[in-house]
Amino acid sequence: MSWTDIAALDDIPLRGARIVKTHAGCVAVFRTDENEVYAVSDTCPHKGGPLSEGIVHGKKVTCPLHNWVFSLETGEAQGADEGQIATYSVRVENGRVLMDLSQISKVAA
Amino acid sequence: MTQKLVVIGAGMASGRALEHLFEANADWDVTLFNAEPRGNYNRIMLSPVLSGEKTYQDIVTHDEAWYEANGVDCHFGTRVTEIDRAAKIVRADDGSEVTYDKLLFGTGSNPFIIPMPGHDLEGVIAYRDLEDTERMMNMPAGSKVVVIGGGLLGLEAAAGMAARGVEVTVVHIMGHLMERQLDEPAGYLLRKALMDKGITVKCKANSKEILGEDGKVRALLLDDGTELPCDLLVMAVGIRPNTKLAADCGLAVGRGIHVDDQMVTSDPDVLAVGECVEHNGAIFGLVAPLYDQAKVVAKTLMGEEAAFQPREISTKLKVTGCDLFSAGDFADGADREDIVFRDPARGVYKRLVIQDNKIIGAVMYGDTADGNWFYGMLKDGTDIAEMRETLIFGPAYQGGAASDPMAAVAALPADAEICGCNGVCKGQIVDAINAGAHDLGAIRATTKASASCGTCTGLVEQVLAVTLGDDFVMPSVPSVCGCTDLSHEDVRRLIKSQELKSQQAVWQELGWKTVNGCHVCRPAINYYLLADWPIEYQDDPQSRFVNERNHANIQKDGTYSVVPRMWGGITTPNELRAIADVADKYKVPTVKVTGGQRIDLLGVKKEDLPAVWYDLNQAGMVSGHAYSKGLRTVKTCVGKDHCRFGTQDSTGLGIKLEKLLWGSWTPHKVKLGISGCPRNCAEATCKDVGIVCVDSGYEVSVAGAAGMDVRETELLAKVATEEEAIAVTTAFIQIYRENAKYLDRGYKWVAKVGLDWVKEQVVDDLANRQALVDRFELSQTIYRKDPWADLAQPQKAERFAPVADFTMEAAE
Ligand SMILES: Cc1cc2nc3c(=O)[nH]c(=O)nc-3n(C[C@H](O)[C@H](O)[C@H](O)COP(=O)(O)OP(=O)(O)OC[C@H]3O[C@@H](n4cnc5c(N)ncnc54)[C@H](O)[C@@H]3O)c2cc1C
Ligand code: HEM
Ligand code: SF4
Ligand code: FES
Numbered sequence: 001m002s003w004t005d006i007a008a009l010d011d012i013p014l015r016g017a018r019i020v021k022t023h024a025g026c027v028a029v030f031r032t033d034e035n036e037v038y039a040v041s042d043t044c045p046h047k048g049g050p051l052s053e054g055i056v057h058g059k060k061v062t063c064p065l066h067n068w069v070f071s072l073e074t075g076e077a078q079g080a081d082e083g084q085i086a087t088y089s090v091r092v093e094n095g096r097v098l099m100d101l102s103q104i105s106k107v108a109a
Numbered sequence: 110m111t112q113k114l115v116v117i118g119a120g121m122a123s124g125r126a127l128e129h130l131f132e133a134n135a136d137w138d139v140t141l142f143n144a145e146p147r148g149n150y151n152r153i154m155l156s157p158v159l160s161g162e163k164t165y166q167d168i169v170t171h172d173e174a175w176y177e178a179n180g181v182d183c184h185f186g187t188r189v190t191e192i193d194r195a196a197k198i199v200r201a202d203d204g205s206e207v208t209y210d211k212l213l214f215g216t217g218s219n220p221f222i223i224p225m226p227g228h229d230l231e232g233v234i235a236y237r238d239l240e241d242t243e244r245m246m247n248m249p250a251g252s253k254v255v256v257i258g259g260g261l262l263g264l265e266a267a268a269g270m271a272a273r274g275v276e277v278t279v280v281h282i283m284g285h286l287m288e289r290q291l292d293e294p295a296g297y298l299l300r301k302a303l304m305d306k307g308i309t310v311k312c313k314a315n316s317k318e319i320l321g322e323d324g325k326v327r328a329l330l331l332d333d334g335t336e337l338p339c340d341l342l343v344m345a346v347g348i349r350p351n352t353k354l355a356a357d358c359g360l361a362v363g364r365g366i367h368v369d370d371q372m373v374t375s376d377p378d379v380l381a382v383g384e385c386v387e388h389n390g391a392i393f394g395l396v397a398p399l400y401d402q403a404k405v406v407a408k409t410l411m412g413e414e415a416a417f418q419p420r421e422i423s424t425k426l427k428v429t430g431c432d433l434f435s436a437g438d439f440a441d442g443a444d445r446e447d448i449v450f451r452d453p454a455r456g457v458y459k460r461l462v463i464q465d466n467k468i469i470g471a472v473m474y475g476d477t478a479d480g481n482w483f484y485g486m487l488k489d490g491t492d493i494a495e496m497r498e499t500l501i502f503g504p505a506y507q508g509g510a511a512s513d514p515m516a517a518v519a520a521l522p523a524d525a526e527i528c529g530c531n532g533v534c535k536g537q538i539v540d541a542i543n544a545g546a547h548d549l550g551a552i553r554a555t556t557k558a559s560a561s562c563g564t565c566t567g568l569v570e571q572v573l574a575v576t577l578g579d580d581f582v583m584p585s586v587p588s589v590c591g592c593t594d595l596s597h598e599d600v601r602r603l604i605k606s607q608e609l610k611s612q613q614a615v616w617q618e619l620g621w622k623t624v625n626g627c628h629v630c631r632p633a634i635n636y637y638l639l640a641d642w643p644i645e646y647q648d649d650p651q652s653r654f655v656n657e658r659n660h661a662n663i664q665k666d667g668t669y670s671v672v673p674r675m676w677g678g679i680t681t682p683n684e685l686r687a688i689a690d691v692a693d694k695y696k697v698p699t700v701k702v703t704g705g706q707r708i709d710l711l712g713v714k715k716e717d718l719p720a721v722w723y724d725l726n727q728a729g730m731v732s733g734h735a736y737s738k739g740l741r742t743v744k745t746c747v748g749k750d751h752c753r754f755g756t757q758d759s760t761g762l763g764i765k766l767e768k769l770l771w772g773s774w775t776p777h778k779v780k781l782g783i784s785g786c787p788r789n790c791a792e793a794t795c796k797d798v799g800i801v802c803v804d805s806g807y808e809v810s811v812a813g814a815a816g817m818d819v820r821e822t823e824l825l826a827k828v829a830t831e832e833e834a835i836a837v838t839t840a841f842i843q844i845y846r847e848n849a850k851y852l853d854r855g856y857k858w859v860a861k862v863g864l865d866w867v868k869e870q871v872v873d874d875l876a877n878r879q880a881l882v883d884r885f886e887l888s889q890t891i892y893r894k895d896p897w898a899d900l901a902q903p904q905k906a907e908r909f910a911p912v913a914d915f916t917m918e919a920a921e
Contacts, residue, residue, distance in 0.1 A: 007912040015625070015651035018912040029912065033625045034292065034439070050667045053655035055628040058447070062628035064655035064663060069628070073444055101915065 003091070003098040009037065012097070017052035017061070022104045027088060028052035029097060030072050032059055037097055038072035039090040045083035114410065115199050115209040116141045117189045117354070122383025122399040123215025124149035124170055129407030131179045137410070139181045140207050142199075145238055146186035148176060153396060155242045156427045159269030165239060192358040194376055211410060214355055214366055214374070214381035218348040218394075223257070227319025232326035233342045236266045241343075248341055250274030255329045255339040257316055259286040261426060263345035264303065268428040271308050278309040278337050280316055280329065290424045290435035294451075294458050294624065295474040297613035302431045302456075350385045350392055365392045370416040372406040382406045388417060397422050423484050425477070434480035437487050438462065439470030450501040452476075453618045454520030459501055460624065466494040479503035517595060517603070517620045518571040526606035527568050530561035535572055542576045549573070562862040564848055567599045590629035592621050597633065597850040604637050610645045612638065612652070626652075633851035636738070639774060640846045643888035656736035659909075660896045661718055669718060670711040672735035673725050674771065677745045677763035677783075678706030687728030691721055705742030705780070707733055719906030722897035731771075731895035738852070739774045740781075740842075743767040744792065748785030748802070757802035759785035762831055766838060772893040773885070776849040776858070779842060794822045797855040798838050807834040811841055811867070812859040820856050823864055826872045840871045840881035847884075 012018045012031040019042060020027045026042035028051050036059065042052050049065030060078065062069050069078040070085055077083035089100035114130075114137045116123050123141075130137055141148075154168040176183050184201060191200040192212070199207050220235030222228050234241050245266060248254060252275055256267045259281030267277045279286075285296030286303075300310050317332040319342060328338045350365035361367040361375035365387030372380050382402045384393055393399060398419055408415035423436035439462045450459045455475055461483065462470035467490050471483040482503060486493065493500055521527075523536030533556050541555045552558055552569055559569045566586075573581045586596045593600070600619060609615045615634050616626065626634065635652035650658045661669035673688065688708055692700050698712040713721055722732075734741060745763030749755030763783040770781075782793030783800045793799030795815040799822045801808045806829040813822035826837050844867065849858035859867060870877055899905065 004915075011912050013651060013908070018908070021911045021914040021916045023916055026911070047665070048667070050655075050663070053659070053663065055631055055654070056651065057625055057627045057631060058623060059445070060627075065665070067628065104915075 002102045015056040039088040041085040112210040118215035119143035125403035144188040156265035160272040216351040216385045218384040221347040230321040258345035298474045371409045434477035437470035528558035531557040533558035592623045662736040672733040673730035674733040675707040716910045719901045723901040740770045743781040746790040755785035759783045777854045812856040840878045843881040843885040
């Protein structure tokens with residue numbers, strides 16, 4: 001594990017997301033209503049919609065392009081749709097969001 | 110041999126420890142110092158004393174007789190000032206010196222006072238002891254008090270004073286009350302209950318300065334410039350362990366006095382108990398763990414084995430009528446699931462947080478009877494897989510019924526308005542039903558409810574079902590989404606009649622089945638609230654689809670298109686130059702003339718949006734809202750200024766209308782067309798509102814469409830003057846805004862309510878027309894402004910860029 005400081009929690013809007021650019025593509029860092037933080041691939045497996053722009057409800061996000069819904073915890077598409085997005089480890093410490101970049105270097109390598 | 114124990118502080122923790130010692134007949138000679146001029150009392154019951162439900166005498170835990178019977182040498186009103194650990198001597202501010210074999214710290218904590226300007230004024234107090242309580246009790250009815258801090262203490266102080274007729278305002282920095290113990294829905298109910306008690310609650314309010322006059326507090330100034338006048342200011346923003354004395358005599362101190370599992374400090378002859386200690390990095394603020402500590406410290410003193418173990422604690426608020434319960438962890442973390450139950454009739458909200466089939470958190474409001482049952486399972490880590498479906502209903506209902514889809518309507522009071530057109534309340538409908546009107550037709554005939562626009566039909570049917578029980582078969586109307594059983598029309602009607610002014614209010618009062626909705630209902634509810642309560646409700650960008658949140662149209666490759674407004678399709682060389690410059694500067698790949706008579710810049714990168722907007726703003730251009738469920742374009746022809754057939758100034762009217770209507774949100778997009786004569790070059794008769802100018806005036810027609818459905822508009826009114834054309838148009842758009850289902854285009858909505866009804870409201874009833882125009886104008890005081898200018902400001906623009914970029918780092 002290599003925890004890297006990426007942002008202040010408050011940089012991410014409540015029930016919203018921000019983008020982190022990495023070698024493995026954009027990662028969307030979400031903040032739920034309950035202040036939980038999740039990091040998943042920003043790219044929808046359907047037609048590449050930017051998930052960071054979706055509506056965040058509970059621990060799920062709805063893709064802004066065609067309304068596929070993904071669990072932020074498992075990355076699985078919900079309901080009838082089938083698909084999976086990568087999830088990454090993040091945690092919050094003293095109001096800062098830390099992300100495990102080692103997972104990403106592995107993907108990129 | 111009898112040993113000497115000196116105790117510093119006669120608080121709740123040390124008092125309990127002494128009880129344990131004496132009960133076990135331990136052989137100690139005790140000297141007790143207390144800075145407060147009295148012995149041990151039940152500090153947590155100060156709140157009932159403040160509200161008048163108890164007296165100080167009721168809450169004394171140890172009286173003189175008790176101290177005497179146990180041979181305690183009491184020094185009350187005396188502060189220990191110095192400890193000589195080498196000589197084992199304690200010195201106090203009354204000059205006394207006492208030696209000890211063992212020393213026990215029970216100094217509690219100090220209230221935290223925010224060091225903002227004015228904090229040292231007379232009349233600024235904390236809430237900790239009897240003196241503070243008496244100070245508050247002495248405020249005469251009608252005086253004004255501001256409480257900073259919407260946590261447990263602040264709210265108990267506020268409620269206690271409010272019960273005495275004091276005008277209390279609570280100022281809380283966070284988004285909802287008691288945010289450490291409650292989630293937002295429970296915070297909403299608590300706030301509502303406190304407001305019912307006459308307490309003013311201000312959340313997200315940042316205190317800036319305490320203003321004084323002649324050395325005495327006069328008002329609190331918030332950073333938004335609001336001044337809250339007050340005669341007393343109570344700060345209840347947290348506590349800090351009282352460690353100074355311990356630190357001065359060289360004991361190990363962090364946030365609190367360090368103790369081990371036996372409650373022994375870094376000096377084996379000195380022990381500590383209560384809020385002054387720090388154990389394994391944790392400090393304490395509620396009595397339950399302190400009582401556990403007291404047990405351990407007594408055992409340690411008696412030479413017995415014991416170890417302190419922190420445990421899950423639960424919280425209640427001691428304010429009459431505010432029943433809440435909170436335990437465990439209901440935020441932060443992964444792999445969790447919620448079970449939510451709401452009963453709007455009783456104002457009940459319950460939420461369990463489940464992880465790995467165990468309850469890890471519980472929040473409840475309104476009905477806390479099952480709190481301890483859940484708390485027990487939480488502490489024991491009980492596996493709830495078997496009872497998951499009915500768990501939330503509590504122990505009494507295991508295996509019992511599920512929730513009732515009609516609960517929200519059943520809960521409405523008799524005076525709740527059901528039919529807005531005819532002003533019919535639930536009570537009148539129930540009376541009619543009881544008098545024999547057993548179907549919709551009969552209700553319409555006897556009460557007129559649902560007989561006009563028909564939007565409230567679903568609600569009337571539910572009243573029938575609730576009143577008649579199984580005798581009435583509900584036709585099924587699709588609900589908004591899986592979060593509720595109510596239809597859009599039902600929700601809209603209830604938002605108005607029950608004056609629901611926040612998303613929290615809608616979710617709670619209408620019994621939503623999820624914590625915060627889903628992508629289907631959130632944008633709809635957000636729209637309904639801002640349309641019905643433009644002043645009270647604040648638009649929530651996080652409840653909007655991407656285009657409306659980012660104020661640009663997302664394209665299939667994730668870039669955006671930017672369309673600046675061109676009023677009535679008129680532009681200038683300067684505007685065109687600015688658009689050309691933007692296209693060059695930001696390498697915009699495609700520039701297209703739209704069907705709405707303006708120019709679209711396609712392929713703008715998200716992070717460039719704020720800069721593009723800024724540049725367009727500099728040239729005087731604003732958002733064209735080409736992305737919104739709102740006013741899009743007003744397409745015009747050149748009209749009589751240039752055209753030989755023109756009868757009126759169609760371009761001028763188009764510009765006037767666009768300047769009046771722009772920025773407004775509507776259930777679906779709204780497009781206008783204004784043609785200068787019936788040749789109709791602006792294609793006005795396939796728009797939501799189309800105006801065709803004729804010699805005698807203006808023909809205003811509505812409900813056209815040119816999409817998947819193509820519809821010709823229908824004539825709404827023929828008017829003589831431009832003013833009337835504008836008023837009729839505005840009133841039509843407002844009545845559509847107020848009544849249509851979210852995502853019903855104008856033509857669909859008109860088909861549902863009927864053009865005749867619209868005519869009655871907008872054309873025939875002049876007073877109503879004016880009222881609609883006035884309400885539209887009120888809403889426009891908020892929404893007639895450029896969202897681009899707002900988002901282009903540096904602190905907001907930041908949000909359009911990635912928070913972090915690791916692609917620039919050298920790849921290994
Ligand atoms: C209004 C109010 C309501 C509360 N409600 C609840 C509730 O509902 N539930 C709950 O669990 N908790 C509640 N609490 C918190 C609870 O009262 C405290 O956790 C508890 O009182 C702490 O006990 P303690 O013995 O550590 O300290 P305290 O009870 O504060 O006692 C410390 C004593 O030490 C004295 N002292 C300090 N320094 C010296 C010195 N140098 N020399 C001599 N004496 C000294 C102080 O004067 C004080 O009397 C409430 C607190 C307040 C103020
Ligand atoms: C996601 C889908 C759509 C996109 C991205 C889109 C985009 C656009 C844009 C950018 C314009 C120029 C508007 C302006 O100047 O403000 C436009 C015009 C127009 N759109 Fe769409 N549109 C979409 C869906 C629709 C639908 C569903 C309809 C029909 C119901 C529709 C009907 C029209 C018409 C009639 C015009 C011309 C307006 C006029 O001439 O007054 N569009 N569209
Ligand atoms: S609609 Fe009539 S007035 Fe307007 S441009 Fe066409 S012909 Fe001329
Ligand atoms: S691209 Fe995400 S749902 Fe189609």
